Amino acid sequence: xxxxxxxxxxxxxxxxxxxxxxxxxxxxxxxxxxxxxxxxxxxxxxxxxxxxxxxxxxxxxxxxxxxxxxxxxxxxxxxxxxxxxxxxxxxxxxxxxxxxxxxxxxxxxxxxxxxxxxxxxxxxxxxxxxxxxxxxxxxxxxxxxxxxxxxxxxxxxxxxxxxxxxxxxxxxxxxxxxxxxxxxxxxxxx
Numbered sequence: 001x002x003x004x005x006x007x008x009x010x011x012x013x014x015x016x017x018x019x020x021x022x023x024x025x026x027x028x029x030x031x032x033x034x035x036x037x038x039x040x041x042x043x044x045x046x047x048x049x050x051x052x053x054x055x056x057x058x059x060x061x062x063x064x065x066x067x068x069x070x071x072x073x074x075x076x077x078x079x080x081x082x083x084x085x086x087x088x089x090x091x092x093x094x095x096x097x098x099x100x101x102x103x104x105x106x107x108x109x110x111x112x113x114x115x116x117x118x119x120x121x122x123x124x125x126x127x128x129x130x131x132x133x134x135x136x137x138x139x140x141x142x143x144x145x146x147x148x149x150x151x152x153x154x155x156x157x158x159x160x161x162x163x164x165x166x167x168x169x170x171x172x173x174x175x176x177x178x179x180x181x182x183x184x185x186x187x188x189x190x
Contacts, residue, residue, distance in 0.1 A: 028130060032123040032170030033177055035087045039063075039122065040115045040178035043093050047110065048189050053101035056114075060093035082132075088125040092118045107186060115182040119175030 042063075043056035067086045074083045096114035103109035 028123075029170045029173060031085075031087075031126070031130070032174045035089070035126070036092070036119045036122040036174035036178050037181050039089050039092060040096070040118045040182040041184075043096055043118075044111060044114065044182045044186055045189055047096070047100055048107050048186055051105060053097045053105070056093040056096040056100070057090060060089035063089055085130060087122070088129050089122070091125050092122045095121055111182045111186055112179055115179040116175050119173075119178040123170040123174055 039060065043059045046059045047053070047055040049055075064086060067084065071081065071084045071086060075081050095117040096110065099114035099117060100106075100110040103113070
């Protein structure tokens with residue numbers, strides 16, 4: 001429960017509507033790294049603790065439900081319904097479970113292969129999810145944060161200036177970073 005609650009808090013920050021809309025593609029990379037890393041660490045920890053394939057999908061489902069509840073809370077406060085972007089964790093978690101099952105519950109294979117699959121698939125699954133956020137800049141200015149720090153004030157988008165392919169960068173960074181961090185989580189579990 002503690003892992004799932006903390007994961008959800010991270011999601012609300014990394015999937016924050018204003019954060020995403022202010023920085024668009026740059027924050028897609030941050031979103032991809034944070035969400036794929038969090039899913040790999042939490043799901044592998046849960047899965048290796050129980051030793052049961054399917055636990056990662058259960059973990060992703062819990063986080064999805066918690067985040068939808070958080071979306072409802074923000075909506076009740078008068079923010080847009082998509083203020084918090086709920087990541088699509090479940091398919092990536094299913095790939096992790098499938099890896100753990102297919103490798104006959106080999107925890108090292110689950111960490112290396114499953115972690116890589118999460119890092120590669122999660123940005124792809126969330127691409128359409130994030131593209132559907134409506135009128136990003138308009139809504140970002142319509143719902144400003146009263147305590148927004150100066151370095152996060154909305155700026156004109158610099159499309160393609162820094163990243164030619166944010167999807168590739170997010171996928172690559174997620175895939176590279178989830179394996180060692182998941183391995184650390186598994187090490188802490190033993």
